[in-house]
Amino acid sequence: MFLGTIAFINPEEDTRWDHFVENHPYGWICHLSGWKQVLEKSFSHMKGYYPVLLDETTLQIKAAMPVFAVKSWLTGKRLVSIPFATLCDPLIESGEEMHQLFDAVLNLFNKIGANYLEIRTLSSSHLIQNDQMGSSLFYKHHYLFLDNEPELLKKKFHRSCVRQRISRAYESKLTLKTGDHASDLDTFYQLHIKTRMRLSLPPQPYAFFKSLWETFSPSKKLSLLIAEKDGTALASLILFKFRDRVSAEFAASDETYRDLSPNHFLFWEAIKSAYEGGYKIFDFGRTSPDNKSLMDFKRHWGTTLIDLPQYYYPRHAAEKLANVEESLSYKLVKKLCEKVPDFALKQIGNLCYKHLG
Numbered sequence: 001m002f003l004g005t006i007a008f009i010n011p012e013e014d015t016r017w018d019h020f021v022e023n024h025p026y027g028w029i030c031h032l033s034g035w036k037q038v039l040e041k042s043f044s045h046m047k048g049y050y051p052v053l054l055d056e057t058t059l060q061i062k063a064a065m066p067v068f069a070v071k072s073w074l075t076g077k078r079l080v081s082i083p084f085a086t087l088c089d090p091l092i093e094s095g096e097e098m099h100q101l102f103d104a105v106l107n108l109f110n111k112i113g114a115n116y117l118e119i120r121t122l123s124s125s126h127l128i129q130n131d132q133m134g135s136s137l138f139y140k141h142h143y144l145f146l147d148n149e150p151e152l153l154k155k156k157f158h159r160s161c162v163r164q165r166i167s168r169a170y171e172s173k174l175t176l177k178t179g180d181h182a183s184d185l186d187t188f189y190q191l192h193i194k195t196r197m198r199l200s201l202p203p204q205p206y207a208f209f210k211s212l213w214e215t216f217s218p219s220k221k222l223s224l225l226i227a228e229k230d231g232t233a234l235a236s237l238i239l240f241k242f243r244d245r246v247s248a249e250f251a252a253s254d255e256t257y258r259d260l261s262p263n264h265f266l267f268w269e270a271i272k273s274a275y276e277g278g279y280k281i282f283d284f285g286r287t288s289p290d291n292k293s294l295m296d297f298k299r300h301w302g303t304t305l306i307d308l309p310q311y312y313y314p315r316h317a318a319e320k321l322a323n324v325e326e327s328l329s330y331k332l333v334k335k336l337c338e339k340v341p342d343f344a345l346k347q348i349g350n351l352c353y354k355h356l357g
Contacts, residue, residue: 003063003096003097003100004053004055004062005054006053006054007052009050011033012036016061017050020052020060025123026122028089028122030085031088032242038208038212039068041207042205042208043208043354046068046071047068048066051064051067051101052064053100063091063101065081065104067080067081067082067117068080070357074355078116079105079112079117080120080357081118082120086286087141087247088120089123089124090124090128092127094127095128098124098127105117118310119133119310119312121309121311125309130311132314132315133311133318134312134313134317134318135309135311135318136310137309139286139288139307140288140305140307141285141306141308143282143283143303144281144282144284144301144302144303146271150271150275161300162300165261165264166268168259169261174227174260175228175229176226176265176269178224178226184224185210185213187233189206192252194255196349197342200337200338201334203345203349205350209250221241222238222240223241224236224239225266225270229262234253234257235253235265235266236251236266237250237252241274244280244281245279246273246279246281248285267301
């Protein structure tokens, strides 16, 4: 079925794009033109392509599936929709729209000589029916419906693992600071380095967070929270806010102060703020089921758990790529991060993220 005309647009110049994203049922912050700016400014190995389906009469955008070419001599050449987006969907409303956009993406795939295509989904998986693609249900997603006042939601939280720890944080006289200066982003990043070191993982480059901050914080689509004790930063949380959702995207903390429960303090403050702001859903992000402690942490907040389906072309790529954490390269990087001194971890992160996406 022919639904309209396929075109490739530049979302940074086309005024139709962000309006379309803001009004599409699956639109999210990673679809906005600002996300393209962030990725291409922060990572020279990425380039975004925006195929859209246009109404032939009005020339309005009906559907779209942004993809990024990620080119690396180490990890290969692929198309990803969309890099570093923990929550993401093709912007479609029917299987027919998906079919027409997939054909356009497949032409691009062949043109650039990509090795595989990865499509991440949250809510649109029922519209992606394609025998040419394989699928994976590896990653999980926890979210909380903000359908009641926070104190009533709190009753669903695990008593000892969440409610008591929130109380402990207040008894410890932790205070909340909302970041509004570049120095606050520096504070977050120092905690981020400590967190990634503890997890033996390379940190994302500072330039990535700086670009996110500069692009989305002026419009209040990004906020930064810091938990403090007597002026000392103990933990920090970066939130994305768009339409009816708030998503906890990056959490960082100093393990020295774990007993004061600064992470629980920040999540509770973020949930209360999201409810007061009229948001409907609080997202806890994407999680590997192999990370039991993080799965438990999110479950203890009374969340709903769903799969995050990912689709791959060609089909056989799904078996190979679904669980990145089982790959040899991932394990080697973790081993390397366990051994390097503190000052070298940033350099390891800068190097690794020239090949990731």
